Amino acid sequence: MKIALAQINTKLGNVPANLEKHMELISQARKQEADLIVFPELSLTGYILQDLSSAVAIRPLPSDPTFAPLVEASKNIDIVVGFVEEDLRSRYFISAAYLSRGEVLHVHRKVYLPTYGLFDEGRFFDYGNQVQAFDTRFGRMGILICEDFWHASPPYLLWLDGADLMLFISASPSRGLTESPKLESSRWVEHINQAYASLFTSFIAAVNRVGYEDGINYWGGSTLHGPNGELLANCPYQEESLIVAEVNFNQLQHIRTRLPLLRDERPEMTLRELNRIIKK
Numbered sequence: 001m002k003i004a005l006a007q008i009n010t011k012l013g014n015v016p017a018n019l020e021k022h023m024e025l026i027s028q029a030r031k032q033e034a035d036l037i038v039f040p041e042l043s044l045t046g047y048i049l050q051d052l053s054s055a056v057a058i059r060p061l062p063s064d065p066t067f068a069p070l071v072e073a074s075k076n077i078d079i080v081v082g083f084v085e086e087d088l089r090s091r092y093f094i095s096a097a098y099l100s101r102g103e104v105l106h107v108h109r110k111v112y113l114p115t116y117g118l119f120d121e122g123r124f125f126d127y128g129n130q131v132q133a134f135d136t137r138f139g140r141m142g143i144l145i146c147e148d149f150w151h152a153s154p155p156y157l158l159w160l161d162g163a164d165l166m167l168f169i170s171a172s173p174s175r176g177l178t179e180s181p182k183l184e185s186s187r188w189v190e191h192i193n194q195a196y197a198s199l200f201t202s203f204i205a206a207v208n209r210v211g212y213e214d215g216i217n218y219w220g221g222s223t224l225h226g227p228n229g230e231l232l233a234n235c236p237y238q239e240e241s242l243i244v245a246e247v248n249f250n251q252l253q254h255i256r257t258r259l260p261l262l263r264d265e266r267p268e269m270t271l272r273e274l275n276r277i278i279k280k
Helices: 015-031 050-056 067-073 146-150 153-160 184-199 251-258 267-278
Strands: 002-007 036-038 078-086 092-100 103-109 140-145 165-170 203-208 210-213 216-219 223-225 231-234 241-246
Touching (some): 002 203, 002 223, 015 036, 015 067, 015 241, 050 078, 067 078, 067 092, 067 103, 078 165, 092 140, 103 140, 140 146, 146 153, 146 184, 165 184
Parallel strands (some): 036 078, 140 165, 165 203
Antiparallel strands (some): 002 241, 092 103, 203 223, 210 216
């Protein structure tokens, strides 16, 4: 399959403008024969929403005016989009939806909400409480949002649940100058993405946003890694980009035969030891 990494800048709180950009890039990705296009965290709304959160919140339904054109477009290309989700009891979540064949196939709610440093998510959003893989027409996948993949347990759970392609979407700000051209934040993220790909012998597609918002810069640098940790594609830093790259799931058999980490994993032991640790 071919994956389009849609590294974009968003307009804070301006859902119609952001939706228009989504539709343009979806059209471009289709022209490049992409099977799936992945957008960053909160791609429909912008990131530093705070009190705007309720005003831009939507429900991921085909009947929703914002979701309707995306769901329609998903008849020709699968789509991963980031948004603020409102549930039936007016709770708000940082969510991502996987759209395919005119349906909302899966929704992931961000599990870990950073509330430290420049982050303030815990004040405005509720926590998701599930990490699940899901079946697509291409294979089994999983979605995580930014802080989720800074914790070892969510990608581990997706791996055990059968995800051969993990989709990481983020709004990672620029932090930490180094002597090299890379920012400290980009170096951390790239290392962890490569490590997860190698450790879990899975494909990792990570899409980060770019641009400035309320004085904060987002560095981009989206990547696709193969199950041996090889970098298959990457977007530039600090500019919008649409990169299409190929994923060959046949590669999994070769890698996992040579390095049978999944075969030899012992989740029952992990569960037993977790229960022991929690009961301390």
